Amino acid sequence: MNKLNFLKPDRENITTYLYSGLFLLFIALFDVILSSFFKIDITSFLPNSISFLLPLVLGIIGFHLIRIEFSGIKNLDLLNKNINTNTFNAVLTLLIIFALIKSIPPVLSWSIIDANIAGDTKEACTGSGACWTYIKIWLNRFIYGMYPNELQWRINISFILLIALAFIGLIPSEKIRKFLTLYYVVIYPIIAFILIYYLISGGSLGLEWVETGAWGGLSLTFIVSFFCLIFCFPVGMFLALGRRSVLPIIRYISVGFIEFWRGVPLITVLFMSSVMFPMFLPEDFFMDKLVRVIIAISLFEAAYVAEVIRGGLQALPRGQYDAAKSLGMGYWKMHIFVILPQALKLVIPGIANTFLALVKDTPLIFVVGLLEIVGMLNLAKTNPKWLGFAMEGYVFAAIIFWIICYAMSRYSQNLELKYKTER
Amino acid sequence: MMSDPIIKIENMNKWFGDFQVLKDINLSVEKNKKIVVCGPSGSGKSTLIRCINRLEEHQKGTIIVDGTELTENTKNIEAIRAEVGMVFQQFNLFPHLSILDNCTLAPIWVKKMPKKDAEELAMKQLEQVQIVDQAKKYPGQLSGGQQQRCALARALCMEPKIMLFDEPTSALDPEMIKEVLDAMVNLAKAGMTMIVVTHEMGFAKEVADEVIFMDEGMIVEKAETKDFFANPKNDRTKLFLSQIL
Numbered sequence: 136m137n138k139l140n141f142l143k144p145d146r147e148n149i150t151t152y153l154y155s156g157l158f159l160l161f162i163a164l165f166d167v168i169l170s171s172f173f174k175i176d177i178t179s180f181l182p183n184s185i186s187f188l189l190p191l192v193l194g195i196i197g198f199h200l201i202r203i204e205f206s207g208i209k210n211l212d213l214l215n216k217n218i219n220t221n222t223f224n225a226v227l228t229l230l231i232i233f234a235l236i237k238s239i240p241p242v243l244s245w246s247i248i249d250a251n252i253a254g255d256t257k258e259a260c261t262g263s264g265a266c267w268t269y270i271k272i273w274l275n276r277f278i279y280g281m282y283p284n285e286l287q288w289r290i291n292i293s294f295i296l297l298i299a300l301a302f303i304g305l306i307p308s309e310k311i312r313k314f315l316t317l318y319y320v321v322i323y324p325i326i327a328f329i330l331i332y333y334l335i336s337g338g339s340l341g342l343e344w345v346e347t348g349a350w351g352g353l354s355l356t357f358i359v360s361f362f363c364l365i366f367c368f369p370v371g372m373f374l375a376l377g378r379r380s381v382l383p384i385i386r387y388i389s390v391g392f393i394e395f396w397r398g399v400p401l402i403t404v405l406f407m408s409s410v411m412f413p414m415f416l417p418e419d420f421f422m423d424k425l426v427r428v429i430i431a432i433s434l435f436e437a438a439y440v441a442e443v444i445r446g447g448l449q450a451l452p453r454g455q456y457d458a459a460k461s462l463g464m465g466y467w468k469m470h471i472f473v474i475l476p477q478a479l480k481l482v483i484p485g486i487a488n489t490f491l492a493l494v495k496d497t498p499l500i501f502v503v504g505l506l507e508i509v510g511m512l513n514l515a516k517t518n519p520k521w522l523g524f525a526m527e528g529y530v531f532a533a534i535i536f537w538i539i540c541y542a543m544s545r546y547s548q549n550l551e552l553k554y555k556t557e558r
Numbered sequence: 559m560m561s562d563p564i565i566k567i568e569n570m571n572k573w574f575g576d577f578q579v580l581k582d583i584n585l586s587v588e589k590n591k592k593i594v595v596c597g598p599s600g601s602g603k604s605t606l607i608r609c610i611n612r613l614e615e616h617q618k619g620t621i622i623v624d625g626t627e628l629t630e631n632t633k634n635i636e637a638i639r640a641e642v643g644m645v646f647q648q649f650n651l652f653p654h655l656s657i658l659d660n661c662t663l664a665p666i667w668v669k670k671m672p673k674k675d676a677e678e679l680a681m682k683q684l685e686q687v688q689i690v691d692q693a694k695k696y697p698g699q700l701s702g703g704q705q706q707r708c709a710l711a712r713a714l715c716m717e718p719k720i721m722l723f724d725e726p727t728s729a730l731d732p733e734m735i736k737e738v739l740d741a742m743v744n745l746a747k748a749g750m751t752m753i754v755v756t757h758e759m760g761f762a763k764e765v766a767d768e769v770i771f772m773d774e775g776m777i778v779e780k781a782e783t784k785d786f787f788a789n790p791k792n793d794r795t796k797l798f799l800s801q802i803l
Contacts, residue, residue, distance in 0.1 A: 455650060464636075465632065
């Protein structure tokens with residue numbers, strides 16, 4: 136048996152190095168897990184600072200011992216290549232693992248172990264953790280806002296119908312497929328508008344009128360996001376084309392529009408839309424607050440969408456324009472069939488970015504008194520009966536927003552794959 | 559037999575900013591003639607043929623294509639472009655469309671041809687250039703030579719009266735040049751009116767009726783193919799030929 140050289144592990148005595156290294160790593164992890172989950176310090180007999188650093192030191196030695204080049208063991212080589220290339224990376228790896236282990240117990244205890252969900256008053260929350268009772272009691276308001284309870288079926292039916300109608304594209308029929316673009320771009324939004332106008336807003340067909348000020352919560356988040364996304368995209372597309380137009384008037388108008396909307400903060404735009412805008416309108420002309428807000432956000436985001444799309448247009452080689460022109464296509468045919476399909480495909484990630492930002496900007500509509508989910512949350516947290524549960528509310532809202540945005544992000548990735556035609 | 563020229567260029571001048579790229583170009587091309595344009599790079603060959611379907615605007619002089627003068631009138635320009643096909647150095651296929659869709663796009667939307675007829679025509683043209691088995695693929699999946707032949711088929715699907723070629727083989731690997739030239743020779747033999755900018759002198763000798771030599775934006779020499787190669791008159795032409803042959 137060769138002499139062991141602990142400064143330079145090699146393949147000769149791989150078993151010895153491997154087992155001693157893994158043993159040290161195990162001790163290090165064991166110590167951290169025990170101390171963070173069960174508050175047991177097995178090295179308490181040592182001075183404080185040494186006891187604190189011991190897992191790290193053991194871990195470093197352990198990683199050093201298993202750092203054997205070309206060991207022939209697949210997983211070990213993989214480990215060495217990716218997270219254990221040198222002592223510095225080993226330290227980083229250990230610190231990250233320790234941080235993860237240390238952070239699990241407090242999160243678990245706050246959100247589950249010490250949390251309460253039973254009961255329906257603040258007094259039911261006796262544990263030191265989260266008070267999910269608060270979310271449970273207010274859930275209805277978080278979803279529907281101030282919409283009257285007995286009329287909420289109208290929102291439910293509208294949304295279920297819209298979700299069902301959104302899946303029409305999955306019908307694998309050639310006849311329907313031809314009209315899908317038209318359906319999603321024009322017909323679907325119109326159906327959505329009609330449903331919202333007649334069913335959610337009411338006021339005709341024997342349905343009681345519910346003013347938009349009473350709408351709120353998650354349903355309002357969806358309504359505002361949906362219409363803003365639908366409106367800002369075509370407007371942005373035309374602005375992008377306008378900015379590249381050869382006609383100076385169109386170009387200057389587009390540039391001016393884009394730079395104006397990009398230059399002002401959304402919160403002032405919303406404020407203007409509700410306070411200043413009505414002053415310029417004739418006395419008897421009434422436009423609902425929600426409509427004004429949707430227009431304002433759409434125009435604001437359209438400026439961003441325009442610049443994203445312009446990036447895609449500029450990325451296309453001039454040869455594509457030449458080829459389309461040489462086949463006798465005019466401006467619109469060239470753009471609809473050749474330029475825009477390619478440019479839009481290129482900017483899917485950028486558009487997704489803008490759309491995610493739009494969804495996360497919707498809480499700002501609180502400045503005009505519309506309370507979507509975060510707005511309702513702020514209202515609820517100042518309710519005298521339920522003071523002190525802001526944390527639960529914000530965690531809840533964060534989770535909801537994350538789910539929405541992650542879904543959108545995945546969808547955009549699917550689109551990218553779907554339209555990928557390169558090898 | 560003399561027939562009316564299908565392309566007639568008179569005293570045409572063009573500037574890029576202050577730089578004059580084309581100087582007093584006079585050229586007339588009769589129907590079914592094959593013209594090869596050669597010359598050193600930067601001599602304005604590509605610009606000349608790009609002016610013929612107004613991918614570039616000329617500033618002075620007149621260009622008349624098939625009886626229509628090229629002016630600002632966009633309707634005229636689109637009509638002319640529909641009957642003047644063009645093949646580019648970089649192929650310029652539409653990468654988001656399949657080979658078949660590349661060929662049928664313009665016939666369907668510009669010439670309002672029914673989809674079925676357009677597809678039939680496209681398949682016929684793709685067969686001519688021998689890539690009919692690639693019809694369902696996307697341009698990115700094809701070799702350079704195949705892409706250029708598809709570009710040729712795409713232009714032919716518009717059933718043009720004139721074909722313009724802008725250095726069609728310059729971006730190709732040597733072993734692919736032949737397959738593209740063969741397709742062009744076949745087209746020439748079928749009687750197409752062609753203007754070809756190329757450095758392939760073998761092709762010029764085989765199919766061209768006339769060869770034009772350009773330098774510094776001017777047509778330096780214009781002669782029948784045999785004369786052009788046998789006894790070039792201008793010194794610059796001689797020098798160019800001695801370098802390229």
